[in-house]
Amino acid sequence: MSKIHVTQVKRVLDELYSQLIETDTNKNEQDQKSIFYTRSLAAYTVKMLSNATNLESVDSVTDGYGDNGIDFIHIDNESKRLIIGQSKWTHEGQKSPELGDILKFIKGFNELINGDYDNFNKKITGLSNEIEGLVSDSQCKLVAVIVYSGVQPISKEIKKELDDLKGDYNDVSELLDYKVVDLKKIYQSIPYVGQGLPINANLFINNYGKIEEPYTGLYGRVDASEIYNLYHEFGEFLFEKNLRKFITDSNINESVQTTLVESPENFWYFNNGITVLCNKLNGAPKGANSKSGTFALEGINIVNGAQTVGNIFRAKERGADISKASVMIKVISLDECEDDIFADEITKSTNSQNRILSKDFITLDNIHKRLYKEIKLFNYKYLYKTGDVHDSNESSFSFEAAAISLACADENIRFAMLAKTSVGKLWDDINKPPYSILFNSKTTGLRVLRSVRISSLVDKELEKIGWLHGKLPQHSNRFMLHMVFCYLPKNKFDDPDFQFNFYEDSISKNFRSFFTSIKQQMDILYPAAHIYHFFRNGSKCTHLKNVVLKTIQNPFHTD
Known part of the structure; x- marks a missing residue:
């Protein structure tokens, strides 16, 4: 049935990029289609992994003669991430990438990070100053991405090469992470990335209080297991408006996960909490007491606390018992806002207030x-x-x-x-x-x-x-x-x-x-x-x- 899924993905890519992606007009029609979907898949992946707009994601595409195995480069100065990837399109929706293609990507990746641009095309060499500027920052994180429109998992040989690449860069500190994005992950992202559908969910909030004016707000305490389930279902699509998506490895994250593992009952005391914007906030149902209740949130965006959410998820995935952990939450409804200015101000303010480092x-x-x-x-x-x-x-x-x-x-x-x-x-x-x-x-x-x-x-x-x-x-x-x-x-x-x-x-x-x-x-x-x-x-x-x-x-x- 993967062919049906490929067809549905193609439709989304056509809608997003048919007027934006260039192809080689000297190629035959079939080759032009393959080039279009390879490049549009690259752009879509950038959009999926960052806050890039359609135009910005297209601008990140480097596929073409002299790409040296690198099909997209996204320089995210806000989150200090350099996203570098290879895109492989297959119409059948089955095959995974060949080892030779991945080896070429790894070679190109190393040369790019090393500042050796001799084998790259003009578009990539034109990014050299920006790349070197970000790479020289001690907070820079490298993300290597392999995306393909197939369901077959990558081979053991490819996984070993990617693990070795990660090991080479992470000998001293967690500098590099890699992501493998297959057809299933692409398809699952369509409602939130491709079609922009809102994320709706119910949250059970303890010890809550409400603010009615000038905008409806809610604050309280939510169990870490609720946050885990939320991230498990929707992943990074929860953070579409966040200035920083979950950074998988950092000194702060190590400390947060240590608390979750060793003293989860203290997590509420040590953590700053989560700020959620939603398009609509429905009150607790009948039977809810004055301290606890389930609230229906429509159009969820977590604008502050991405690290908290990601760490809760990662800690449980690593075997931590988070049943005793809870976190402060603040929910703000935008139902009565006439424009996006207020939401943008909340996002910027909650991410720019002074932190004690x-x-x-x-x-x-x-x-x-x-x-x-x-x-x-x-x-x-x-x-x-x-x-x-x-x-x-x-x-x-x-x-x-x-x-x-x-x-x-x-x-x-x-x-x-x-x-x-x-x-x-x-x-x-x-x-x-x-x-x-x-x-x-x-x-x-x-x-x-x-x-x-x-x-x-x-x-x-x-x-x-x-x-x-x-x-x-x-x-x-x-x-x-x-x-x-x-x-x-x-x-x-x-x-x-x-x-x-x-x-x-x-x-x-x-x-x-x-x-x-x-x-x-x-x-x-x-x-x-x-x-x-x-x-x-x-x-x-x-x-x-x-x-x-x-x-x-x-x-x-x-x-």
Whole structure:
């Protein structure tokens, strides 16, 4: 029966994209149809996975000569996601992609992330600045997508290749996720993505209260199991108007899921809750008491709390007992709103209010008050509080700069890689490593200052040689800084009489040749390495570090 489903999907694609998708007029009619549905399926998938409009989703299509296996690229700067995918259309609705096609996609994916655009068409190369800008952001998440109009599952060989791709990028932190979207998932999405039908559902709300003016609203407590069932049925279509859809991996999500697993009864106390907009809110039925009742919501959109909903779903899928967990909910009816302005204001406001980030908690650690005073003795200002402003008339540096510098100075290369890939994990918990290793009673202001100065110096030297080595200085910056620290007498950084300036001068004179020597070793060990994720791979970087320390004598010694 899959052919019937293909026909219905084709009808939706025709309605959405028949006037927007270009095909090659030099091809015969059958080939033109295949090209149209391949490209429209690519656009539809972007629309399904993001908040893109029809025009934006079409603009994301890159299918054509020189696409190097990449059929669509969507740059989502709001959610910090780079969505890259391959689209395969089959009229019969049966076949899954061939292994060769997936290998081509993976090769193209790696080259794209690595900044190697030699094999790509003009449309893709035209996106290079935007891609590199997002990829260089430590909060960036990569999403690799395989979409096809068949019901057969992908082969074990293809799954292994995709798992290996994910493993390569996620060696240090959860950087990449992949999605396989088959005919069934496409078909299930049609009512909400293709036809724009509203999502209607009933929710049982405990301890509720109502607001009647100026707009009808409802607030209360809902069991986590109700939220799980809602997401299980409708998935990400619940978040059509949300500025950020569920980001599957982040420091915050790990904390949320830990609470759900270890102390679900405390989840209500720790969580900010969910904000829901609906087109119509029907009151609790007869028999409902003043504290609890079932409410019918028509046209549901969760505009704040996507992470909460997604984490509840993921926690239960992983086996957590969420029966004791509940969450605060706020429901706002738009039934009496004359336009979308109010709804847009709610969406923006609930997603832009100041949040207390884990970095803000470091101000509670008295260590930084001490470091501030010690660093001030050397005529530097330590900006460790949120909102501290750099004064152009004085020398200063931030807490983040201090954390990155100390992480790269540590013997454990994993800290340097966290500074590159997930810098927030350096201070995610001020009671645990790596933070407690980097900042403790033995950490002196002079050590911090000297580490930051080395970091700043290496950054300047990398900037000078950048034009000679393409993207290598950019992607290897934390590794190179770590290697510089490996050759310095860090045990003397606390000594005020240590001739620190001599080492700064030596780095300025010898860094370029040091960088070149490391590059030569890398070319020997990993001649086909993709630079971007090489410096995010712990085992490879550790191997290169060990070889460098054995083969390169200290270039920064002073006589």
